Amino acid sequence: MFLSFANRFRLSNLIANQNAINIFRYANVNAPSSQTDGETKLNEILKKRFPDARLVDVKDTSSGCGASYEIIVVTDEFAKMRTVNQHRLVSDALSKQLPNIHAIRIFTGTDEKQFLDS
DSSP, rough: OOOHHHHHHHHHHHHHHHHHHHHEEEEEETTTGOOOOHHHHHHHHHHHHHHSSEEEEEEEOOOTTEEEEEEEEEGGGTTTOOOHHHHHHHHHHHHTTTGGGEEEEEEEEEEHHHHHOO
16 A cells, blocks of 8 residues: 555656656757767767757667667757658758668757757
8 A cells, every 4th residue: 555655656746847857858968978879970960950950859769779769850940841841851861871770750840848848
């Protein structure tokens, strides 16, 4: 009984602190020391393609083997563009690397708050 109460308490704290957790998740978005080689390479390519981007985040979601990535790009260049066209620009920028990647999740927008508060 106590264990179930403790688990619910931890879960409620996690839900209550979700915004703080998301801020910590993206606090070191571009910290190259914590990135894998694949993350660094993709990050550099995207920064060259979107030099005015306020947020470029590449996370290797395959435990470091480089098979799948989660990519976030926030720039004003995407204003008044449909999401599919935003994703197409990111995919085109990474066209030479895509044949070596098994899965990719792309998140784009013009307001970084939607990624920090989600």
